[in-house]
Amino acid sequence: MKLDVDTALCKRARLPHELFMLNLALFHLLMTPASIALDVGVWGLLLPLSLSLSVMLYTWLRSRALERSGEPWFLRLHWRLALGRYRMLLIAYGVALGLFGVGTLLSLGSSDPHMQQILQTVFIRIAIMPVLIMVMINFYLESNAINQASGGELPDGLVARYPEANLEESAVG
Numbered sequence: 001m002k003l004d005v006d007t008a009l010c011k012r013a014r015l016p017h018e019l020f021m022l023n024l025a026l027f028h029l030l031m032t033p034a035s036i037a038l039d040v041g042v043w044g045l046l047l048p049l050s051l052s053l054s055v056m057l058y059t060w061l062r063s064r065a066l067e068r069s070g071e072p073w074f075l076r077l078h079w080r081l082a083l084g085r086y087r088m089l090l091i092a093y094g095v096a097l098g099l100f101g102v103g104t105l106l107s108l109g110s111s112d113p114h115m116q117q118i119l120q121t122v123f124i125r126i127a128i129m130p131v132l133i134m135v136m137i138n139f140y141l142e143s144n145a146i147n148q149a150s151g152g153e154l155p156d157g158l159v160a161r162y163p164e165a166n167l168e169e170s171a172v173g
Helices: 006-038 041-068 074-106 113-150 156-161
Strands: none
Touching: 006 041, 006 074, 006 113, 041 074, 074 113, 074 156
16 A cells, blocks of 8 residues: 655665665575584574574564554554564574474484484574575565555555554555
């Protein structure tokens, strides 16, 4: 839905999506492969994960603060949209954690320490795949959201889920 909002508000509405893209680029596409290439193991994967979770927490806290402060509806919905996309990334983290747990259990079943190391390495790389796929999906979705925020638009599904009382007054043909 296209709304009649000023350019300053459009710029502010881009912020959660730009922060999301920065999170994806720095912590998922740069730090995680570097951790794998440097062969620092699981601890090297925990640093990008914890930094990404910190950005998610900041986004959640900022969104909650905007809800209480009475900021414009358009701005609040773009922060809410970014939170919904973070939820998808958190689900991918959960799937990755489950795969990593299965790999750890399987490696513990082997008596050969070399086989344990091989199994752990294989399952770490398999476990990263759901997160990597979700990162790529979110890159596409968030680049689209940046364009929507710049143009004063909101997804119709989000507008239907969180309607504004005087929506008809602010909607554009």
